[in-house]
Amino acid sequence: MVGQKHDSLRIDRRTALKLAAGAGLAATSAMQMPRAARADNTTLSIWTGYPELVPYYQAVADAYAKTNPGVTCTILSTSLREHEQKLSAAVPTGTGPDIYDVGFNIAINFIEAGLIQPNTAAIDQYLQGGAWSKVIVDNFVRDGKSYGLPLLLSTAALYYNKTMFKEAGLAGPPQTFGEMMDDARKLVKFDASGKMIRSGMSLRLSGQGSGIAEKYRFILEPAGGSLIQKTASGKYHQNYDNEAGRAALQYYVDAVQKYKVDDPKVQHDADAFVAGTTAMLFREAWVIGEIQAKNPTLDYGTVPIPSWTAGSQKKMLLQPWGIYVNGKSSQQDAAWDFLKFLTNQANQLLLTTMTGWVSARQDVDWKPLLDKIPQFEVFVSTPKDVEFYVEPVLAPWDEIETRLADQLPAAYVDPALKDDPAKVAALVHKWAEQTDGLLKEAGLYGTE
Amino acid sequence: MNTEGIVVRRYQPWRRLFGLNWRTTLFCYVALLPILALFTYVRVIPIGFSVVLSFYKWKLISPLKPFIGLDNYIQLMSDDNFILALKNTTIYSLSTVIISILLALPLAVFLSGGRRFSAFYQTIYFLPVITPMVPMAIAWKWIYDYNYGILNYGLSLLGIAPVPWLTDPGIALWALVIMGVWKVIGYNLILFLVGIRNIPPSYLEAASLDGASAWQRFRHVTLPLLKPILLYALVTSTINAYNVFTQVYVMTLGSQAAPGQAVRMLVFDIYQNGFQYFRMGYASAEAVALTMIVLGFTLIQFRLVRNAPAQEA
Numbered sequence: 001m002v003g004q005k006h007d008s009l010r011i012d013r014r015t016a017l018k019l020a021a022g023a024g025l026a027a028t029s030a031m032q033m034p035r036a037a038r039a040d041n042t043t044l045s046i047w048t049g050y051p052e053l054v055p056y057y058q059a060v061a062d063a064y065a066k067t068n069p070g071v072t073c074t075i076l077s078t079s080l081r082e083h084e085q086k087l088s089a090a091v092p093t094g095t096g097p098d099i100y101d102v103g104f105n106i107a108i109n110f111i112e113a114g115l116i117q118p119n120t121a122a123i124d125q126y127l128q129g130g131a132w133s134k135v136i137v138d139n140f141v142r143d144g145k146s147y148g149l150p151l152l153l154s155t156a157a158l159y160y161n162k163t164m165f166k167e168a169g170l171a172g173p174p175q176t177f178g179e180m181m182d183d184a185r186k187l188v189k190f191d192a193s194g195k196m197i198r199s200g201m202s203l204r205l206s207g208q209g210s211g212i213a214e215k216y217r218f219i220l221e222p223a224g225g226s227l228i229q230k231t232a233s234g235k236y237h238q239n240y241d242n243e244a245g246r247a248a249l250q251y252y253v254d255a256v257q258k259y260k261v262d263d264p265k266v267q268h269d270a271d272a273f274v275a276g277t278t279a280m281l282f283r284e285a286w287v288i289g290e291i292q293a294k295n296p297t298l299d300y301g302t303v304p305i306p307s308w309t310a311g312s313q314k315k316m317l318l319q320p321w322g323i324y325v326n327g328k329s330s331q332q333d334a335a336w337d338f339l340k341f342l343t344n345q346a347n348q349l350l351l352t353t354m355t356g357w358v359s360a361r362q363d364v365d366w367k368p369l370l371d372k373i374p375q376f377e378v379f380v381s382t383p384k385d386v387e388f389y390v391e392p393v394l395a396p397w398d399e400i401e402t403r404l405a406d407q408l409p410a411a412y413v414d415p416a417l418k419d420d421p422a423k424v425a426a427l428v429h430k431w432a433e434q435t436d437g438l439l440k441e442a443g444l445y446g447t448e
Numbered sequence: 449m450n451t452e453g454i455v456v457r458r459y460q461p462w463r464r465l466f467g468l469n470w471r472t473t474l475f476c477y478v479a480l481l482p483i484l485a486l487f488t489y490v491r492v493i494p495i496g497f498s499v500v501l502s503f504y505k506w507k508l509i510s511p512l513k514p515f516i517g518l519d520n521y522i523q524l525m526s527d528d529n530f531i532l533a534l535k536n537t538t539i540y541s542l543s544t545v546i547i548s549i550l551l552a553l554p555l556a557v558f559l560s561g562g563r564r565f566s567a568f569y570q571t572i573y574f575l576p577v578i579t580p581m582v583p584m585a586i587a588w589k590w591i592y593d594y595n596y597g598i599l600n601y602g603l604s605l606l607g608i609a610p611v612p613w614l615t616d617p618g619i620a621l622w623a624l625v626i627m628g629v630w631k632v633i634g635y636n637l638i639l640f641l642v643g644i645r646n647i648p649p650s651y652l653e654a655a656s657l658d659g660a661s662a663w664q665r666f667r668h669v670t671l672p673l674l675k676p677i678l679l680y681a682l683v684t685s686t687i688n689a690y691n692v693f694t695q696v697y698v699m700t701l702g703s704q705a706a707p708g709q710a711v712r713m714l715v716f717d718i719y720q721n722g723f724q725y726f727r728m729g730y731a732s733a734e735a736v737a738l739t740m741i742v743l744g745f746t747l748i749q750f751r752l753v754r755n756a757p758a759q760e761a
Contacts, residue, residue, distance in 0.1 A: 085723045092509050109726065113509045195610075206615050208700040208708025264615035265594040268703040399725045406529070409707035410617050 042071045042334045045097035049083030052286070053101070056354045057342075064341050071334065081209075091115050091326060098329040099339065101151055104139050104322055105397045111147050112395065117327040118145040123336055131345075133362045139320045139390060148324035149343050150360035152351060155318055155388070156218060156282045157378045158306065162299040164198075164279040173280075173303045177219065177251060180280065180306050184261035187279035200261035202268050202278035203252060205412050210398055212405035214317070218282050220248040221315045221389050222308040227400060228392060228435065235446020236392065236439050241432035246424050247308075249411060257418045264413060274298065285379040289356030292373070302375045304386045318388040320360055352380070396442045400435050407431055495739075498732040506729035508722070513729070520733035530734060532709065533717040534741075536621060540713065541689035544628035549681060552633050553674075556640030557666060570641065574634035581631075585698035588627050589614065589705070614699060617710035624711055627695055632688065636681045643677035644670060679753040683746050690742045691715055714738050 046057055054077045061073035076097070078086060084106050090096035091110055110116045119127060124146045128137055136150050158180075160173045168187050174180035184200025191197050204215035217227060225244025228236045240248070255262050262278075270287045272278040274295050281287070282305060291298050307314045323342070325335040341347065348359035353369060358379045366380045382388075391397060407427075411417060417424050439445035502520055506513045524530050555573070559566045576584065591599050592613035600610040613623040647670060655665045671678075693715040700708045714734065722731030 081724070088508050088723070088726060109509050113511055115509065204703055206707050207703050207705040265610075265612045267595065271704075396725075402720075402724065403529075406709050406712075410709055413617065 042331060044071065044073045044099060044331060044335055044338055046073055046075045047083060047087065047097040047100040048075065048077045049080035049101065050355075050357070051077040051079070052289075052355050053077070053351075053357070056351055059350065059354065060342050060347050061338075063347075064338055068337075071338070073338070091328070094328045096326050096328065098326055098331050098335045099323060100326065101321060101323045104320065104393055105391060105395075107148060107322060107324060108142070108393050109395050110324075110327070111142055115327045116147050116324050117332075118147060120336070123149070123340075126340060131343075131361050131363050135318065135388060135390065136320050136360055136362075139393065140322060142393065148322040149339055150320045151323040151343065152321045152357040153318060153360045153379075154284050154321060155316055155358065155379055156284050157302045157304055157316065159273055159281045159283055159287060159300055159302055161273070161276065161279045162301055164276075168279075173301060174306050176306050176310050176312075177222065177308055181251070181255065181259060181261065184255070184280065185259050188261045196260070196263045196266050197277070199263065199266050199268075199272065199278040201255065201280040202272050203255060203262050203412075205252075205256065205262065205264040205268070206409050208405065210401040210405050212408050213401040214405075215282065216248060216252070216404070216408055217317065218305055219251050220244055221317070222305065222312070223247045223251075224308065224312075226389070227404065228394075228439065230392065231446050231448055233446055233448055235448075236394065236444050237447050238432040238435040238439075240435075241429050245428045245432070246421070249408075249417075249424055249428055250421070252408075252412045253414075253417045253424070256412050257415065264409070273300075285352075285358050285376060286356040288373060288375050300375065302378045304378060304383045314383070314386045315389055316386050318390050320390070321357075352376070394442070394444060396438050396444070400438050403434055403438065404431055498735050501729050501732035502736050504729045506727075506732070508726035508728050510726070516729070520730050521737070523730065524733055524737060529712060529717055530714075530737075533712045533714045536710075536712055537690055537692065537714045540621060540625055540628065540692060541686055543622075543625045544632065544689045545682060545685045547625070548629045548632045548636050548685060549678070551629065552636035552681075553640055555633075556637050556644055557670065559637070560641055560644040570634075570638065573637050576631045577634045581694040582698060584631070585627070585695040588623075588695070589699055592623050592699075593704070614706040615704070617707050620699075620706035620710040623706070624692070624695060624699065628689065628692065632685055636685065639677050639681050640674065643674045647673050675753055679749060682749045682753065686745050686749065687742055690738060690745075693719065 044061075046061075048054065048057065054075050057073065057075045061075070064073075065071055077083070083100075084102065087096060087100055087102060087106070088109075091100075092113065092115060107116060118124075127140060127146050127149060132150050136153070137146070140146050140148055140150060158173060164187055165172070165183075168183070170183055170186065174183050180201065186200070187198070188196065188200035189198035204212050213227070220226065220240055223244035225240045225242055225248065227238065227240060229239035230236055239245075256264070266272070267275060267277045269281070270283055270290050273281040273283070273287065274290050276295070276298070288302075291300065304314050305316050323339055325332055325339065329335055343361070345361065345364055348361045349364050349366075349369070351357060351359050352364075352366075358376075364380075366376065369376055370380070394400075411427055417427070436445055503515060503517060504513050505516045505519070559569055591597050594600060594610055594612050594615065597613070599613065603610065612619060614620050651669050651673070652665055655669050660668065692713050696711050696713050696716045697719075699706045700711060715738070718731045718734045718738070721727045721734065
């Protein structure tokens with residue numbers, strides 16, 4: 001799941017001047033926009049599940065206040081899970097904020113409960129006016145009505161350590177998952193006692209939460225499966241009790257037990273990549289900020305997630321993150337006006353520059369950023385050979401993903417699965433039944 | 449027999465119940481009223497409401513909340529996560545309570561003998577009790593770290609191979625038990641110390657004069673007289689252990705954490721159903737089940753331990 005903490009990028013003086021100029025331009029353009037309402041002494045409360053977005057929100061709020069005297073913003077941030085829980089308790093009782101950012105899978109619950117109002121015609125026109133691609137906009141449309149605005153994108157790519165690749169005699173990053181495993185076997189390192197000191201690839205093997213299943217999907221989707229599939233009649237059913245689902249699980253099991261290129265015991269995730277204790281990692285753009293802040297001399301590259309086999313489709317997850325006006329807010333017009341300012345071109349560039357999260361807009365000029373940090377390329381410019389997949393907009397989605405995630409860590413290290421395809425198949429079948437069960441309970445299950 | 453002048457008082461059960469007179473009784477209840485009202489508001493009503501919720505399909509943010517009778521309870525019986533959480537919590541609770549009491553009792557006997565630095569040791573043992581759980585759980589996460597943890601460093605000095613305390617599904621639960629014992633041992637130690645120091649020295653002196661050994665004095669004098677304290681320690685430790693949550697939550701966060709299922713506990717399961725999946729009705733049914741389980745254990749403990757000191761002493 002998106003939502004890991006990371007520091008802001010370091011900004012040199014020139015970049016800071018550019019940003020200031022950008023913010024000034026943004027403020028100027030905002031002055032030219034029609035105002036639905038600009039009440040004096042208005043305080044807009046904003047809640048975010050990303051503490052790293054607070055400086056960004058504050059910078060935009062300060063710029064907005066210059067052209068809208070009397071409008072101030074209070075920003076409250078908590079961890080992502082706590083944020084979702086606070087919203088779930090506060091919004092229905094009318095004690096929530098004016099504005100909040102949240103994933104559509106949470107927002108859909110509020111929409112279905114009537115706690116987020118459909119966008120007005122003007123906001124709908126703004127959303128559908130070409131600033132955002134159709135695949136993004138579709139995530140904000142439900143039953144023909146649009147809700148909220150896209151704020152940022154979460155897309156995971158493959159980070160690889162160029163120094164380690166050179167040392168291992170590898171010419172470039174892997175193009176297929178088979179190559180990735182082969183490369184990892186050359187990159188993994190053990191000490192004299194046989195203890196792994198550097199993993200060949202850092203997979204998500206432990207902990208709890210939907211992120212574990214999300215990483216499983218990084219392999220499942222290129223292999224040709226998906227957690228659930230929509231039918232022609234608009235219903236859903238699981239789509240991983242098949243060759244792809246079994247292959248994805250087997251890939252993890254092999255990585256840990258057969259080829260020993262990763263181990264739950266060693267350091268993992270962004271920390272490991274930044275510290276140089278893993279050679280490859282699937283992660284979102286925010287890791288670039290971590291590297292800039294903690295190990296700026298690291299020589300690394302970012303490329304799309306490999307395809308399953310040579311010639312098969314490369315696939316990457318695309319998670320648009322939205323920002324919404326509380327349906328119970330008494331300051332709807334002022335809140336929407338601020339959101340239009342927040343999501344304009346200049347402020348969306350500021351978002352990526354300040355936080356590492358990628359703007360959801362497609363019309364941002366990324367050149368200044370890419371000249372400075374080319375590793376952003378794969379995140380901000382859609383690679384030609386990649387197909388994006390998005391998460392289905394369903395109320396029980398988080399539960400479906402989390403309940404699968406509950407099962408995965410034990411399976412990855414279960415010795416019984418190492419050389420027993422029948423047991424792998426039985427386990428995947430059991431999980432898939434659970435997924436269908438949740439869909440049935442929600443009245444969403446169907447196969448035709 | 450001359451009965452003149454003797455006032456015959458009729459038996460008045462309410463007097464016996466309430467004490468001296470109705471004015472005193474009234475004063476007591478009026479004085480207690482604010483705290484009783486507060487207790488009712490913050491405890492009794494929410495608990496009662498939880499019981500009510502458990503009979504509904506109560507999604508936190510859904511406008512429809514239909515009555516479903518016992519369906520939530522029936523579903524619990526076949527919920528793998530609930531059964532796993534119940535099993536893990538029971539293992540954790542029994543282990544933590546038994547080990548902490550078995551360690552605290554001899555320590556209390558040892559420290560009760562007026563030894564040097566006794567107060568210092570009591571303070572040291574009690575420190576974990578008053579330390580907030582979240583920072584401590586984070587510290588323990590580091591202590592248990594496979595590569596950099598101080599525990600594995602200590603083991604390496606003894607020539608023992610490092611142990612994947614958190615990441616091994618078979619070990620993670622026991623790592624939580626160790627932390628749970630560390631957290632509660634000081635509390636039980638202080639309780640036992642108070643109990644031991646309240647035992648009249650003449651009892652132990654009499655036993656000594658009768659030729660009782662140290663073990664016999666402990667077994668036949670100290671332990672029976674400590675039973676009320678032991679009961680209290682057992683009950684409070686069991687209740688606290690069954691409510692374990694914070695350390696589970698902290699220690700399963702992140703990629704370098706314990707596998708969630710290996711340490712799934714009841715309160716964590718309630719939290720997940722209630723606040724992550726928004727199934728408040730189902731989570732309430734779990735909470736009611738947890739209350740019944742803890743109540744059952746408490747009654748068993750009362751039955752096993754209560755009332756014996758006077759007879760045995």
